[in-house]
Each structure stands twice: as C-alpha cells, then as structure tokens.
Amino acid sequence: MATYKLELKLNGEKLSAQVLAHENLLSVMRNKLGAKEVKNGCNKGDCGACAVLLDGKAVNACLTLALQANGKEVTTVKGIGTEDQPHPLQESFVRHGAIQCGFCTPGMIVSSKALLDTIPNPDRRQIREGISGNLCRCTGYNKIVEAIEDAALKRKS
Amino acid sequence: MINTRILTQEFDYFAPESIKQVVELLERHGEGARVIAGGTDLINQMKEEKMSPSCLVNIMNVKGLRYIKEDEGLRIGAATKLRDVRAYCFKSRYVALYEAISSLGKPQVWNMGTIGGNLCNASPAADTAPPLLVFKARVKLVGKDGERELLLEDFFTGVNSTVLQPTELMVEIHLDPPGDGAGNAFLKVARVGADISKVSCAVFLKRQGRTCTECRVALGAVAPVPMRVKVVEEMIEGREIEESLVAKASEIVSEEVKPIDDIRSSAEYRRQVAAVTFRDVFWKAWDRAIGGKN
C-alpha cells in the first residue's frame, strides 16, 4: 500500500513523517510524532479529549485523517503553554481546581484557547458553548467554566 | 452497529486543487472512489465499516468551493465550513440556518464539517436540510457529463442516498432571496444538546398583517428523507392566521410524517413531537416576519 509524506508544523516545529492514508491524526501524533499529550478518549468524535488546533481552529484529531492536516499547523496543549511558561488559562485551571483526573484537560485547554482567540471576553453561555464538544467526567464543568472566565478577565486587566 | 474506532481498510488518497481534477479522479477510480470534505460523517462510517472506499478524494484544497455570497439570494460553496455558514447566517435573513447549525454538534464539528457534506451524507436527520428546503435551495452538481442544477427536494432519494452519480460532486447551494415581510425559524428536539435530531422542523413564511401570503414547512428525522409538508403549506397560504388554524395544521403535520421507531424515539412519540415542534416554529417565524402588524 502506498505511503504518503506528511508535512506539518507541530507546536511551531516543522516535522514530517511517512503515513498510510487510513492513519488518523490522533494515532500519528501519538505514535509517530511523540505528542502523547493528545488523548484518545472515544476515538469517534464525541468527547474532545483529542482536540488540537488545526490552523488555529479546534478539531478532533480522531476524526481527522493525518493527511487532512498536511501542510497545516497543529497546536497541542504543549504549544499553548509549558510547565515553565504556562498560559494564563493553564494557571487558571490549576488555581480553580478545574483539573481532577486531568484526562480531559489537554482538550479543554485547546478548546478554551480557541474560544478566547475568537471571543476574548465570553459570557458564561459562550464559554459553555465553546467547550460543548469536550466531556469531563470529574469536575462537573463549573470549575472549568469559572477558570476560563477568570483567565479572560485577568487577560483583560 | 459497531464502531471499531479504528480505520482498518486501506485506501488511496488524493487532494486535488480543481473541480476538473476531482471529477477525473472519481472517474479513473470508479465506484470505490469517494469524496471526503470534513470527514466528520465519513470517517465514523468507515470506522463502523458501513463504508469502505478504495480511494478518497479530499476536496478541501479545491479552489472555488468555499465561499458565501449574496447573488440573487445566497450562494454557498459546497465545501464551506459549517463554522463560516453559521457565522454568516447569525442575525441574517437566513437565521433558521444559523439555528440549525448551532444545534448541530459543537465547535470541533463546525470547524471540520461542511454544509455540502451534511447534505451529501443524506441522513434523514441532516440538520441543515429543513432550513435549506424552506429557502427553496437548489444544488449545483458537476460530473463527467457536465453541470446540472436541481431543487434540494429532488436531491435526496432515501436514507444516505442521493441522485449524485459516482463521478459527481456538489459544488454550490443556492438559496432564494427571502424578500420583504418574511420570517423563518428552526427548532429541533434531541436527547441532549448537540445530539442527532429526533425531530427537526423549519418554517419560512411571509405575512401581510394577519394574513400569511407564503408558507413553507420542512421536517427532518421523521421520514427516510428530510421532507416538505405541502398540504400544510397549502392550508396556511392566503389565510388569516389564528390559533385554531395553526392547531389544525399541526395535526396534519403529525398525520403526514412517516417516522420510524429507533434507538432515539418511537414513531408515535415522533408524530406527537412533530406537531408541537411545527407549532412552536411556526409562531416563532410568524413573530419574526417583518411588516406584520398585529
């Protein structure tokens, strides 16, 4: 079977890999590009654990063929902020107890970053809509919503 | 239906840049070839092994398939992302389409999924279909024998089936201009937010004072294809609108739909909810119609 050359920018770094057409972005990220921060929850588009930014827009990597990302820029939670230099959203999640088991967090941060990039001062309804594609089984969402709201406020001031 | 959650079948892949190349690739690779736009329907169907194409032709790099423009109504390129259509239709004269896309999935789906994909997948529950039907949308198809245009009503032929030939793709969706005194609305009933519809309904109407001069009604998820309910439209057009008339019309809606029992709802439930949903959507569109004096 033919393999294809995949070229993309992952968190600012140019990378390439040989992939098969049926490999999805999620498995290529985790297994070929070392991006284990992208989580595999449902693998069918329902939970958002695998969310990444594709040219700045949140998409589910499990529903995306790796080749659909060819030539594009992919950003994961690690590209949004690092341990040394966390993004205000990441700090806010920690401060608000918006992380319990943490499995949903990489996707939640990705979706909330995408939200704040388009709506810098979202109201609660807009925040809920922004993370509506991300399931969390631990927090009950309120702390996540508060964390995002607070991060937006802090950024404004 | 089991979703294996992995793609097991191998296939060839192309990402051409022109409509002509898409058609050539579809022709060259025959029956096993399929178009992929956002892939949000197709990839899950492949994981469920409902679909096993031998070749995928990605149309997202094709020039001239992603646009929204006002030109004798609204023209939308088939590969336009749901996200962009939704943003455009917010507070527009096509607000029912905004409401339909808002109810359909979530940001990740709007960012990947396309309006053409929602139609070509031809789910009975495709949420953009009822509003597009009431806007009298026409779809433009291009294939090896050239171009043709038809009413969206004539596009669907059954569950997941359309008039599309193997070498054809949809290139444009064209909505009629609403005109003055028009109102429209969409509503869906689902188990939870962003789930597939149990029943969906869109209404387009025009009013002059208390009289409804034009009316179109479409429902989704209550028949093998998204359907217009023309008897109801005829009942309402040209009449003064009163509670009793709308109540009678909603009874006819529940007689006209042809729902099935499935995991989401029973047919009987769908019939009753179709009536109520129609009534609510009708009044919403009625209140929105400008030029109407109470």
Ligand SMILES: Cc1cc2nc3c(=O)[nH]c(=O)nc-3n(C[C@H](O)[C@H](O)[C@H](O)COP(=O)(O)OP(=O)(O)OC[C@H]3O[C@@H](n4cnc5c(N)ncnc54)[C@H](O)[C@@H]3O)c2cc1C
């Ligand atoms: C979590 C989730 C929730 C969802 N919720 C809803 C919902 O509530 N309501 C709803 O209606 N849908 C829903 N969907 C389905 C889906 O997102 C939409 O139908 C979407 O619009 C499909 O567009 P696409 O570009 O991803 O299509 P694809 O998956 O790329 O294609 C779908 C089909 O159409 C064909 N096709 C696509 N474009 C063309 C074209 N231009 N010409 C010819 N053939 C073409 C493909 O060959 C394929 O058979 C949901 C999906 C997910 C993953």
Ligand code: FES
């Ligand atoms: S793993 Fe992709 S949406 Fe759940």
Ligand code: FES
């Ligand atoms: S913190 Fe556990 S799933 Fe969200």
